[in-house]
Amino acid sequence: MFAANSISVQEAPAPDTQWLQTALPLVQLQWRAAYHQALQQPLPAEAAGELLQLVSWPNLTRLPDELVIPVTRICSLLWRKSTVGFLIPRILDTSPHQVNALLQLLRESRHVVAHGVTASGLQRLEEECPSENPAATSAKAKVAAAPSLVSKLWQRLTGR
């Protein structure tokens, strides 16, 4: 679960092997292959400290099913707020391994660009990170009792 009024995203369910039986369009196959390759090649440590900016959105309807939700979440965050790579899994409350792999793909396809960040800028970003904020944690408990309309709509659309 997330902070106040946020969408709830859980870890991806166990791998669905049904896709093995269907032929994917080429673009989806390329994304899937690149994703699995990126999972095996961790980002260099210095890359996790760079400030990431969204330049354009990927063609979301042409991604393989299992990547649509995590890519949408990452791009939505960067659309609203340029963020340092290592904070993204904390803000989205999701697997750093998956986020790093997807960030690699988004950077390679030039949808996301990286910049250096000053120490004061980094400190500000960490302070703004909701999951690190105690006030957000208490708000999170309230939201758990009364899900917002945004989270209800998200559940309805994603089944999560």
Added chain:
Amino acid sequence: MEWSILFAGPVGAGKTQAIRTISDIEVVSTEALATDEVAQLKQNTTVAMDMGVLHLDGHDKVRLYGAPGQSRFDFMWDILLQQARGLVLLIDHSRADPVADLDFYLSDLLDRMGHRPLPVVIGITHMDLATSADLQPYHDYLSHRAASGLAGVAPIFEVDARHPRDVRTLLMTLTSMLDMFERFPVRSKPAALGYA
């Protein structure tokens, strides 16, 4: 609680179809026989609005409104925009100059929104009917707008309004953006963070 999401765009872009594809109820339409140049595109056209509904837990619902495409019904755009929490803009890629259509509808609708922040998702339809299926001209246009400070980088992707997966992705993206709106009410200014 009830919210509404507005589907807008040119005549024939697939607004009514998209709502029909995902709505939980039979879409309430205000269609009339097309008598002007629209008659060359399709028999009927929306003259006031279309309405579908997504039912959520606890009797909450999201109303999906489709605005008429013709600008002579643009008084409806204001009425529907006033209550919308998000905007889905559909652009027909098979028309003569779809980037000009995007410019017209995006500029006009953003003007009507004024200073009210509203997430916008853009779906490009009828790509199968066009000779070129390239999104780059749209990306170039949006980058130019963003660079001019006219708007942020809006999500843009291919959509087949008949496919539930595509329409769901449009709404999912909008929902995720709304979530970020709530979590980060103030958009960050990257330059203030000290780009190297």
